[in-house]
Amino acid sequence: MTYTVKDLLRLEVAPALGCTEPVAVALAAAAAVSLLPARDFNSIDLWLDPNVYKNGLAVMIPGTGGLSGLDLAGALGAVGGDPTLKLEVLKPLTAEMVQQASAAVKAGKLKVHLLKDQVGLHVQARISAGGHVAEALIQSLHDNIVSLVLDGENVDSPLISKGCAPGKTGLDDLEDWLKTxxxxxxxxxxxxxxxxxxxxxxxxxxxxxxxxxxxxxxxxxxxxxxxxxxxxxxxxxxxxxxxxxxxxxxxxxxxxxxxxxxxxxxxxxxxxxxxxxxxxxxxxxxxxxxxxxxxxxxxxxxxxxxxxxxxxxxxxxxxxxxxxxxxxxxxxxxxxxxxxxxxxxxxxxxxxxxxxxxxxxxxxxxxxxxxxxxxxxxxxxxxxxxxxxxxxxxxxxxxxxxxxxxxxxxxxxxxxxxxxxxxxxxxxxxxxxxxxx
The missing domain is CATH 1.10.4100.10 (2-methylcitrate dehydratase PrpD)
Structure with missing residues (x-):
C-alpha cells in the first residue's frame, strides 16, 4: 500500500495537551467511565507498561496547578475528561474537578499496577461503580483505544480506533511502508x-x-x-x-x-x-x-x-x-x-x-x-x-x-x-x- 505526505501528517502529527503518557492514562479512564451511567466510581485500577509508567511518574499535569502522578491522571480522566478529544482529553478540566480527583486519590480509590514484562505501549483502565465494571484498553499509540468492555461484554463505540484490534494500529502499515x-x-x-x-x-x-x-x-x-x-x-x-x-x-x-x-x-x-x-x-x-x-x-x-x-x-x-x-x-x-x-x-x-x-x-x-x-x-x-x-x-x-x-x-x-x-x-x-x- 502506498501513502502520501498527507496520510503521514494525519497519522503522526496531532495536538496533545500535557505529556502524552499521563494523558493516555486519563484517556483510558475517561473512555471507561463513559460506559457507565454516571461518573461516580468506587475504584479505578490502572495497568501500565514500564515506559508509560516511567514517563508519567514525575511530569506535571496541565490545569492542576503543578500536580503530578499516574493515579491523579486516571482520576482526572474519570472525573472530567472528554475521551472524544483524544490527546486533549483533559481540556475540560476545572478547579473543582481537580479537587474531586485529588480527593479520590487521597481516599485510596486509585491503584496503579506496573506490568514489568509488558513490551510496547499498554494502558488499561478498569473502573468499578454501582455494581458495574467498565474497562478500556489503549495499545501501541497513546490515543489508540482498541477495546471497551462493560460488565464483561465488548462495547461497540466510535471511541475505538477504526480497523484496530489489540496489538494492531492504523499506523503499522504506514510504518512498514516508510521502512521501504x-x-x-x-x-x-x-x-x-x-x-x-x-x-x-x-x-x-x-x-x-x-x-x-x-x-x-x-x-x-x-x-x-x-x-x-x-x-x-x-x-x-x-x-x-x-x-x-x-x-x-x-x-x-x-x-x-x-x-x-x-x-x-x-x-x-x-x-x-x-x-x-x-x-x-x-x-x-x-x-x-x-x-x-x-x-x-x-x-x-x-x-x-x-x-x-x-x-x-x-x-x-x-x-x-x-x-x-x-x-x-x-x-x-x-x-x-x-x-x-x-x-x-x-x-x-x-x-x-x-x-x-x-x-x-x-x-x-x-x-x-x-x-x-x-x-x-x-x-x-x-x-x-x-x-x-x-x-x-x-x-x-x-x-x-x-x-x-x-x-x-x-x-x-x-x-x-x-x-x-x-x-x-x-x-x-x-x-x-x-x-x-
Missing part, C-alpha cells in the same frame, strides 16, 4: 504538499510557539529557555542561530513540562518530539532569506524523518527520542532550509546521531527541557557541519554507510540493545519514589 523508502524518497514527499497541508503545518508552528512564548514569559518548569535568553541579554553568551534554536525549543518544553494548560503539536506520538521537530527550524529561518513555504516544507521533512526513525525505535524506549528521532528530523529540515542537498541531509543525520545517540530517556519531567535544548542546538550544528564538509565516517560506532542504515541502527540500539538499561532506569526511579529520604 530511502532518503531521496522521504525528501520527495514534501513536493506533494498542498494548501491544506501548509495550513496544518503552520498551525503546528503557532501551537508550539504559544508554548515557547509562555515559557519565556513566565519561566515555567526548570526555566531553561528563559535562563538562556537572560544570559544572552547579559552578554554572557552570544545569541546566534544555535542559541536561538535552543532558547525557543527549551522554553516550550519548560512550559509543557511545567504544566501549562496549552497543547503542543506532537510528532510521532510525543509533544516534546513535536517541539524539537518544529521549533529549531522556525528559529533558524530568522537568520535566512527564505519564504514561509520553504520553511513549512522543511518542517514537513522534519516530521517525515522523525516518523521514519520512530518506525524503528518504537514509540517509547530507553533512548531519548527527542534527541535521536526528532533531532534527526530537525537537522534534516534545517539542512534543507539552508539549501543543502540530499547528501548534505544524510551527513547531518549521521553527525547528529553520532553526537546524541547515547542520551537516555529517564522519564518525562522538567529536566527534559535541558535535553531539548541540547537536541535543538545540535540539530543546527550538525546541519552546518555537514554543509561545510564535516561528516562522520561510517566506520565510527553505530553510524552506517547510508542515513537509512544509521537510522535503522538507532532503532536496533533502542529496541534491542537497551532493554536492560530501561529496566535499570525505572528501578532507580522507583527506589527514589518510595524512599523515605
Amino acid at each position: 523508502l530511502d532518503l531521496h524518497d522521504l525528501i520527495s514527499l514534501t513536493e506533494d504538499l498542498d494548501e491544506e497541508d501548509f495550513a496544518f503545518l503552520r498551525e503546528g508552528v503557532d501551537v508550539n510557539m504559544r508554548l515557547a512564548d509562555e515559557g519565556l514569559r513566565f519561566g515555567l518548569g526548570l526555566g531553561v529557555g528563559k535562563t538562556l535568553e537572560r544570559l544572552a541579554r547579559q552578554r554572557l553568551i552570544r545569541k546566534d542561530m544555535i542559541l536561538s534554536a535552543r532558547i525557543l525549543t527549551s522554553a516550550a518544553s519548560d512550559a509543557r513540562m511545567g504544566g501549562a494548560p496549552l497543547p503542543a503539536m506532537s510528532s510521532a506520538g510525543s509533544g516534546n518530539h513535536g517541539l524539537t521537530a518544529i521549533l529549531p527550524i522556525w528559529a533558524v529561518k530568522d537568520y535566512l532569506d527564505v519564504d514561509e513555504t520553504t520553511v513549512l516544507k522543511a518542517i514537513a521533512l522534519s516530521h517525515v524523518i522523525t516518523g521514519y526513525v520512530k518506525a524503528y525505535t518504537g514509540r517509547l524506549s530507553a533512548v531519548c527520542g527527542c534527541s535521536v528521532a526528532a533531532g534527526a528530523g530537525a537537522t534534516a529540515g534545517i539542512t534543507y532550509l539552508l539549501g543543502g542537498t540530499a547528501q548534505h541531509i544524510a551527513g547531518a543525520i549521521k553527525n547528529l546521531t553520532e553526537d546524541l545517540a547515547g542520551i537516555i530517556c529517564d522519564g518525562a519531567k522538567a529536566g527534559c527541557a535541558l535535553k531539548l535544548a541540547t537536541a535543538a542546538g545540535t540539530a543546527v550544528q550538525a546541519a552546518l557541519f555537514s554543509l561545510h564538509g564535516v561528516n562522520v565516517n561510517f566506520t565510527d560506532g553505530i553510524i552506517g554507510q547510508s542515513p537509512e542504515e544509521t537510522m535503522r541502527n538507532v532503532g536496533t540500539l533502542a529496541s534491542e540493545g537497551m532493554i536492560e538499561t530501561d529496566r535499570t532506569i525505572l528501578n532507580i526511579m522507583l527506589e527514589k519514589q518510595f524512599s523515605d529520604v
Whole structure:
C-alpha cells in the first residue's frame, strides 16, 4: 500500500495537551467511565507498561496547578475528561474537578499496577461503580483505544480506533511502508504538499510557539529557555542561530513540562518530539532569506524523518527520542532550509546521531527541557557541519554507510540493545519514589 505526505501528517502529527503518557492514562479512564451511567466510581485500577509508567511518574499535569502522578491522571480522566478529544482529553478540566480527583486519590480509590514484562505501549483502565465494571484498553499509540468492555461484554463505540484490534494500529502499515523508502524518497514527499497541508503545518508552528512564548514569559518548569535568553541579554553568551534554536525549543518544553494548560503539536506520538521537530527550524529561518513555504516544507521533512526513525525505535524506549528521532528530523529540515542537498541531509543525520545517540530517556519531567535544548542546538550544528564538509565516517560506532542504515541502527540500539538499561532506569526511579529520604 502506498501513502502520501498527507496520510503521514494525519497519522503522526496531532495536538496533545500535557505529556502524552499521563494523558493516555486519563484517556483510558475517561473512555471507561463513559460506559457507565454516571461518573461516580468506587475504584479505578490502572495497568501500565514500564515506559508509560516511567514517563508519567514525575511530569506535571496541565490545569492542576503543578500536580503530578499516574493515579491523579486516571482520576482526572474519570472525573472530567472528554475521551472524544483524544490527546486533549483533559481540556475540560476545572478547579473543582481537580479537587474531586485529588480527593479520590487521597481516599485510596486509585491503584496503579506496573506490568514489568509488558513490551510496547499498554494502558488499561478498569473502573468499578454501582455494581458495574467498565474497562478500556489503549495499545501501541497513546490515543489508540482498541477495546471497551462493560460488565464483561465488548462495547461497540466510535471511541475505538477504526480497523484496530489489540496489538494492531492504523499506523503499522504506514510504518512498514516508510521502512521501504530511502532518503531521496522521504525528501520527495514534501513536493506533494498542498494548501491544506501548509495550513496544518503552520498551525503546528503557532501551537508550539504559544508554548515557547509562555515559557519565556513566565519561566515555567526548570526555566531553561528563559535562563538562556537572560544570559544572552547579559552578554554572557552570544545569541546566534544555535542559541536561538535552543532558547525557543527549551522554553516550550519548560512550559509543557511545567504544566501549562496549552497543547503542543506532537510528532510521532510525543509533544516534546513535536517541539524539537518544529521549533529549531522556525528559529533558524530568522537568520535566512527564505519564504514561509520553504520553511513549512522543511518542517514537513522534519516530521517525515522523525516518523521514519520512530518506525524503528518504537514509540517509547530507553533512548531519548527527542534527541535521536526528532533531532534527526530537525537537522534534516534545517539542512534543507539552508539549501543543502540530499547528501548534505544524510551527513547531518549521521553527525547528529553520532553526537546524541547515547542520551537516555529517564522519564518525562522538567529536566527534559535541558535535553531539548541540547537536541535543538545540535540539530543546527550538525546541519552546518555537514554543509561545510564535516561528516562522520561510517566506520565510527553505530553510524552506517547510508542515513537509512544509521537510522535503522538507532532503532536496533533502542529496541534491542537497551532493554536492560530501561529496566535499570525505572528501578532507580522507583527506589527514589518510595524512599523515605
